[in-house]
Amino acid sequence: MTVKDSKTEKVKKFLNLVGKRRLWIQTHDIPDPDALASAEAFRVIARHFGITARIVINGFPVRRENNALIKECKIHAHSIDAIKIRSAKRSAWVFVDCLPGGGNVTLHPLAPGDLFLAIDHHGRPDDTWKTNPKAFVVADPDVGATATMLGKLLLNLKIPVSPRLASAITYAIITDTQDFSRGASKDDLEVYGTLFFQTNQKIISRLRNTTKSRSYFQTVYKSLVNTYTYRHVSWVFIGKVDGREFPAEMADFILSCERITWSLALGHTPHRLYISLRSSQPNAQCGQIIQKLVKNYNSTAGGHNQFAGGFILLDVSDNPEIISALLIKRFLRLILRLPKYAEIPMGTSLVSK
Ligand SMILES: [Mn+2]
Structure with missing residues (x-):
């Protein structure tokens, strides 16, 4: 395994500065497996350095x-x-699978404070952090999962990894990279391969074969028609x-349909319109396309080449269906390279009712 020591050293340096501060590990809102596994991995790393850290999240998964x-x-x-922080000076923060200030993470009013570490594989770190001696950023856009970065840290630091x-x-790596088909790198495969023999396959099989609620099937039906x-x-x-998870799951699912290479899914909660974009084309630039889709809206969006996500904040007077229709038009115009006054295709239903 290639030992990228600078990253490990950065983490060590950060942990040495934590001292008597309370250490909080935060994931992006409504964490996915990659965010959760990364948070737990960092908790174990901190414990190895004698620091008791707590994992905090905004919004539990559905x-x-x-x-x-x-x-x-x-x-x-x-x-x-639910957490109480009185003084920013007595806290230190670790952000995993997100960057503080990114639109996908809701910060505590006193965060990120004056000492923080961010470990992430998407987003672009704020340039001002480079000159801040107490802002530690470990960013690697080339890896498929943040859990891979944490796995490497555990292995480099020779910290024992429990089967759990x-x-x-490993589950985070396979879900975030969709079985190494999406944005996966050599590092992802190496960490997966190394840790695979320590996994508990009973746990993995239970994760991969969960039962689903009735309402889940209802929403799948509604999506397909x-x-x-x-x-x-x-x-x-x-x-x-219920939240951003379902449009993302549907965008993935529909992309698996034969001959489909672009998939856009939209769904809303009372306050947000969620957008998920997927493409199976290697240079799809989904991240840039989604920015164009949500342009002029009060929104947050970003992503990689083959997948991107975001949301538009909805006002009480906003109709998510009308906004969605407009975004779909923008999307078709872009992807099909339609001239300005060309008619937008209506499309045909994927399934019959
Ligand atoms: Mn991730």
């Missing part, structure tokens, strides 16, 4: 697989609303959803 990971791997996560943690990390395709492009306005 997806059963993700809740199963919390339960099966015994990850103790606290809600960010090994299961969480509202999916339209035109040539290699598909899109769906799902309507009301």
